[in-house]
Amino acid sequence: MSNMIQAARQQVAQLTQAAYEKAAQAGVLPAGVEVNATIQIPKDTAHGDYATSFAMAGAKAMHMAPRAIAQAIVDHLELEGSFFQKAEIAGPGFLNFTLGPKWFGDVLSAVEAQGAAYGSGDEGHGKRVMVEFVSANPTGPMHMGNARGGVLGDTLANVLRRDGWDTWKEFYVNDAGNQIHKFAVSIDARYRQLIQGEENVPFPEEGYHGDDIKALAQAVYAAHGDSWLQLPEEERLDKLSEYGLSVNIPNMKADLKRYGIEYDQWFFESSLHQSGYVAETVALLGERGYTYEKDGALWLNTTQLLKEKYLREGKTQEQVDKLDLKDDVLRRANGFYTYFAADIAYHRNKLAVRNFDLAINIWGADHHGHVARLQAALDGLGLNGSERLVVVLMQLVNLMQDGKPVRMSKRSGKAIALHDLLDEISVDAARYFFNSRASTSPLDFDLDLAVRQDSENPVYYVQYAHARICSLTARLAEEGSAVPAAADMDAALLSAPEELALVKALAQYPEELHLAARDYDPSRINRYLVALAGDFHRFYNACRIKGEEQHLLLARLKLADTVRAVLANGLGLLGVSAPEKM
Known part of the structure; x- marks a missing residue:
């Protein structure tokens, strides 16, 4: 058995039960009593390595003092060939077992016999789990938050596989929707500035300001000169976003590969729109009575879905009525589906089409409010999203150097990119440090410490x-x-x-x-x-x-x-x- 701690715990129960049965046969203890005892590992090894409460737990049913029961057990214990070399009575009637050489030898044998599989469990029973992580917008280089999510997701998938799950690693590429339009508009402004002069082309306030956007515009200009200026605006924006993604996505893959992460699949949001799957998913919610039209837009009755979810989970009607719940737009008045609609469709694809038993997402803590809404929408589709979708929320990373925070801002383009970080420290140090705290804790990443030997x-x-x-x-x-x-x-x-x-x-x-x-x-x-x-x-x-x-x-x-x-x-x-x- 791989888990020798559990094996020893089980053997304490078996040895104690066998001794009880022998003592009952000998007439020392009353027969036929079922005892539910706890088995603890004492903090102080002076109290043995394992302690069972058998004598105290059985005292009432046996109508005997716990120490008398414990003495009868000890008198009838057979430790020959077991993991234990002795058992003693302590305090009000605890039985303390001390491990012997057989157990210590068997631990070394277990590691030797199982080799690289040592530690494996079968808790997952071969069920299929998808771990979706990083899924950064492909509109710029990956940054520190992505670096933490990357190693957290990758390591979690490795750990789940070793615990008996059939794991799948996935990156969801947001290559559709508003941020891609903003990406194209940003490249377009920089491209036109190169041709018409910066003073003549205002840069959009909401655009992406990073140097990477300038580099993409320069590459387009180097390849096509000013010829793309002659294209209709919509066609030019499509070409610019397509070009930008053709550069950024391979760069992301290369950065992640350098970081030791390779995915089973890169799943593109655009495929959900092109196949009609988003529209089909929204229609399905409508058929189930969860959508309505208002101001030309189609809305999801998120309020109703969340109330149903919370009542199922045991909240009272009064508690639910006090919640400040809001509905969500699925399709805007202009006919475009929202990011939330695409997200529901993507998760329906995970659970209903690809039949994953469990979907785990690694998200930043700022997505906290989105979790219950998405689970409730999947519940509304009959997919049991409240149980089958698990979201691990991850707190922020603070990069420290010389004892001070290193400032970074994604908007200004001064975010510290993953590839820049990996130029400074080893992949080993990056992966180790980013995984060194639970996801629920903020992480102070000390650059000075990471390079110390x-x-x-x-x-x-x-x-x-x-x-x-x-x-x-x-x-x-x-x-x-x-x-x-x-x-x-x-x-x-x-x-x-x-x-x-x-x-x-x-x-x-x-x-x-x-x-x-x-x-x-x-x-x-x-x-x-x-x-x-x-x-x-x-x-x-x-x-x-x-x-x-x-x-x-x-x-x-x-x-x-x-x-x-x-x-x-x-x-x-x-x-x-x-x-x-x-």
């Missing part, structure tokens, strides 16, 4: 532990002491507190992986790796390996190499390299 830098600290073990195993192999198989080393020799703590840390990995998937929080893996590296460094400083008696040397070498395997495993999930030399 010492133990203050967490990614360096973890990678250094891996490289240190690689150097150690290579050096000892040259001296004739190769890493043994788990079956060929004596786990009973690992008895120092630092050794036992390190094996327990290795056993914790499957649990951390599962919790990271369950809570949509891959930053748990970062925290786990830093803690594991710390446990390793403490062990390495306290327990000599080179020069020890051979059996002990091999046991400690196997432990160190098992740590190396788990560090590489976790770094792989984060998309961070595990160097052999540093």
Whole structure:
């Protein structure tokens, strides 16, 4: 079993139940009592490694004092061949179990046997999940917020796959609608300024001001001169947006690939409009009685949908009536569908056409108000959006240098682009740092710390532990002491507190992986790796390996190499390299 912590917990329950049944057969305890006991892991190992409340939980039904029940259990326990070397009674009747060499040896065997799959679970049962992340507007370079969403989505998909989900990574390209029109108008203004002079062509107030827009206009001018000025305005704008996207989208793909992210699919919003799927989705909402016309526009009765959703979720009618709910436009008076209409259609496509069991979106926290509205619209389509659409909201990134925030503004074009950041720091540092806090917390990204090569830098600290073990195993192999198989080393020799703590840390990995998937929080893996590296460094400083008696040397070498395997495993999930030399 991969999860040795759960295996030990289950064995405590089995051993206790078997001892109870033997004591009942012997007439020491009353027979046929069903006991629902808790099994805890005490914080202080002086109280054992696992503690069960069996005696206290059974006291009422058995009409006996808990300590008397506990004594009967201990007298009939058979620990031979189990994970445990002793069990003791404590306090009002707790049974404290202490792990023995078999469990510690089996942890090392489990890591060895499962290799790169160590830590995997089957919580997802092969269900299909789409993780949609970044999905930045293709109107300019990707910035710091996209960098955080990128590694969060990518790592979350990796973690979910390891927990038994069939995962799919997707980028939704907003290549239609208002922002694309604004993009084309911005390039057009810069293009006309090149030909007619800046003083003669006002730049639109709402336009995109970045240098990248100027560069696109110059490229068009270099290729076509002033010939596009002769085209009808609408045709020129179409050509300019098409050209801009043909440059920006490959650039985005290249930046993300450099950052270690590749998608299963880039899905284009325009395809939903061209195929008539947006119109069909809106019509379907109409058939279900959720739309109405007002002022020439078609509206979604979001108020009604949200009220139905909140009542289903247990809010009272009074609570729902107090909410300030508003309806949404789906089709404007000019006949154009809104972004919200396209968004509903896209998510209907995910759940109804491509049949994903779960759709997870990584969004900026500023989209908070959009979540329930989209879920409610999908509920209205009969797609159970309240459960099948999960939105992970991500707080802002503050870039810090010399202890001060680095100012950036997307509107002025002075946003720090992802490609600029990756020129300054390694991909490993970027991926590690952007995933180092839960999405619900704002992230202070310390540029100075990210380039430091010492133990203050967490990614360096973890990678250094891996490289240190690689150097150690290579050096000892040259001296004739190769890493043994788990079956060929004596786990009973690992008895120092630092050794036992390190094996327990290795056993914790499957649990951390599962919790990271369950809570949509891959930053748990970062925290786990830093803690594991710390446990390793403490062990390495306290327990000599080179020069020890051979059996002990091999046991400690196997432990160190098992740590190396788990560090590489976790770094792989984060998309961070595990160097052999540093």
